[in-house]
Amino acid sequence: MLNDLAAVYSANAVLFAASVFVLGLIVGSFLNVVIYRLPIMLEREWRAQATEFSGANTPAAVETAAAPIEPPQAPFTLSVPRSACPACKAPISAWQNIPVLSWLALRGRCANCKSRISARYPVVELATAVLSGWVAYRFGFGVPAACGVLLSWALIALAAIDIDHQLLPDNITLPLLWSGLLASAAFGALGGALPVAPRDAIIGAAAGYLTLWLVFHGFRLVTGKEGMGYGDFKLFAALGAWLGWKLLPLILLLSAAAGAVLGILMIALRGRDRAAPIPFGPYLAAAGWIAMMYGDGLVNSYLQLSGLRR
Numbered sequence: 595m596l597n598d599l600a601a602v603y604s605a606n607a608v609l610f611a612a613s614v615f616v617l618g619l620i621v622g623s624f625l626n627v628v629i630y631r632l633p634i635m636l637e638r639e640w641r642a643q644a645t646e647f648s649g650a651n652t653p654a655a656v657e658t659a660a661a662p663i664e665p666p667q668a669p670f671t672l673s674v675p676r677s678a679c680p681a682c683k684a685p686i687s688a689w690q691n692i693p694v695l696s697w698l699a700l701r702g703r704c705a706n707c708k709s710r711i712s713a714r715y716p717v718v719e720l721a722t723a724v725l726s727g728w729v730a731y732r733f734g735f736g737v738p739a740a741c742g743v744l745l746s747w748a749l750i751a752l753a754a755i756d757i758d759h760q761l762l763p764d765n766i767t768l769p770l771l772w773s774g775l776l777a778s779a780a781f782g783a784l785g786g787a788l789p790v791a792p793r794d795a796i797i798g799a800a801a802g803y804l805t806l807w808l809v810f811h812g813f814r815l816v817t818g819k820e821g822m823g824y825g826d827f828k829l830f831a832a833l834g835a836w837l838g839w840k841l842l843p844l845i846l847l848l849s850a851a852a853g854a855v856l857g858i859l860m861i862a863l864r865g866r867d868r869a870a871p872i873p874f875g876p877y878l879a880a881a882g883w884i885a886m887m888y889g890d891g892l893v894n895s896y897l898q899l900s901g902l903r904r
Contacts, residue, residue, distance in 0.1 A: 600735065603735040604734070604735045604736075607730075607731055607734055607735075608731070610730050610731070610734070610735050610739075611727040611728070611730040611731035612727065613730075614726045614727050614729070614730035614739070614743060615723045615724070615726060615727035615730075616723070617726065618722045618723035618724070618725070618726030618727060618743075619693040619694065619719055619720075619722070619723040620693060621722055621726070621747055622693055622718050622719030622720070622721070622722030622723055622750075623691065623693045623719055625718055625719075625722055625747060625750055625751050625754075626714075626715050626718050626719065627672055627677070628672060628751050628755075629718065629751055629754040629755055629758070631670070631671070631672055632672070632751075632755065632763055632765065632766075633755060633758070633759045633761060633763070634670060635670060635671065635672075636761075636763060636765070638667065638670065677691065679704045679706060679707060679709065679711075680709075681704060681707050681709035682704060682706050682707035682709065684704065684705075684706035684707065687705075690705055693716070693719040693720075693723075694716045694719050694720055697711060697713075697715060697716040698716070714754075718750065718754060721750060722746075722747065722750055725746045725750070725883070726743050726746060726747070728887070729742040729743050729746055729886075729887070730742075730743065732887055733787060733788070736786065737781050737784065737786055737788070737789075738786045738787040738788040741777055741781075741788040741789050741836070742787075742788055742886060742887075744773075745770070745774075745788075745836055745882075745883075745886060746883060746886075748766055748770045748832075749879035749880075749882060749883055750879070751766060752766055752767065752829060752875055752879055753875060753876040753879040753880070755875075756825075756873040756874075756875030756876055756879075757873055757876055760823070760871060760873045761823075761825065762823065762825025762826065762828065762829050762875045763825070764825075764828070767825060767828035767829050767832055768828060770829075770832040770835075770836075771799060771828060771831050771832040771835050772835075774789060774795060774799070774832055774835030774836035775792075775795055775796065775799060775835045777789040777836070778790055778791065778792045778794075778795035778796075778835065778836075779792050779795075782794075782795060788836065788837075788886070789836060790836070790837060790838035791838070794838035794839055794840065795834070795835045795836070795838060796835075797834075797838075797839040798831075798833075798834025798835055798836075798837065798838045798839035798840075798841075798842060799831045799832070799834045799835040800831070800834070801834055801839045801842055802827075802830035802831040802832070802833060802834030802835070802839075802842055803827045803828065803830065803831035803834075805830065805842065805846065806822065806826055806827045806830050807827050809821070809822070810822055810827070822874050825875065826874050826875060826878060829875055829878050829879070829882075830842070830845070830846075830878060833845055833878065833882040833885075836882075836886070837882065837885055837886055837889065840893070841885045841889040841890075841893070844881075844885050844889055844892060844893055845878065845881045845882050845885045845889075846881075847881075848877075848880075848881035848884060848885070849874065849877035849878045849880070849881035849882075850877075852877045852880065852881065853872065853874060853877045856872075856877075857872050860872075
């Protein structure tokens with residue numbers, strides 16, 4: 595049966611893309627959970643570690659050892675507690691959790707208290723579906739499409755978290771880096787678009803991290819300020835592991851150009867403080883996705899226009 599399904603998808607690119615589109619809607623709903631909950635989980639973990647480190651061996655801790663212990667916080671993970679309205683805490687039923695359609699049916703408001711539900715939820719769901727279907731149609735049924743879809747999901751989650759919290763969690767960037775290297779080791783010799791050959795992946799991961807590391811320390815040496823975070827290094831390394839070192843200059847150029855243009859527009863139109871930090875992760879993620887889809891064509895077009903390739 596699986597062989598028959600694979601044959602159908604291999605022969606019909608539109609059907610395969612449509613199926614992945616539907617899958618993307620479902621995954622987009624889960625990504626909304628990750629985007630909202632993972633930073634809270636990390637903050638709780640950091641606070642617990644800080645409390646343990648700062649108070650475990652102090653005289654004050656010894657004096658208050660017999661004091662009543664505060665009740666522990668309720669478990670908070672990607673699956674617990676059940677999804678609820680942030681305003682009234684009413685549980686969200688299954689029919690209210692259908693990607694995009696539920697938000698439209700509820701007209702963007704909670705069924706219980708009528709408070710507004712952020713439009714970002716259906717936007718993330720629809721964006722995940724569209725990008726996933728686009729990747730499936732671009733690469734066709736096979737390993738490259740599977741790799742491209744997984745990479746797209748991770749980039750969407752990272753971009754949204756960085757926009758909200760200026761944070762690129764190790765919980766996503768590091769698995770993304772290692773999975774890129776492992777995918778290269780397992781499938782890179784097949785010669786498909788994704789993943790790249792092991793040599794390109796290893797060099798790409800190292801070059802991606804070291805490039806932004808050098809930029810970071812060079813900028814700090816000149817200005818005395820930190821221009822980006824270590825999460826950016828890890829994300830760029832992960833893109834190098836998945837896409838290879840040859841596309842890193844294109845990714846850096848696209849992300850820097852997009853960041854500069856948007857930063858200037860925000861200063862001009864909204865009066866944004868020039869010193870206010872702007873997350874770089876979303877630009878890296880968008881540039882990485884474009885490079886994954888059309889990087890080789892863009893590089894070849896540039897070389898032809900510049901006369902470096904005939």
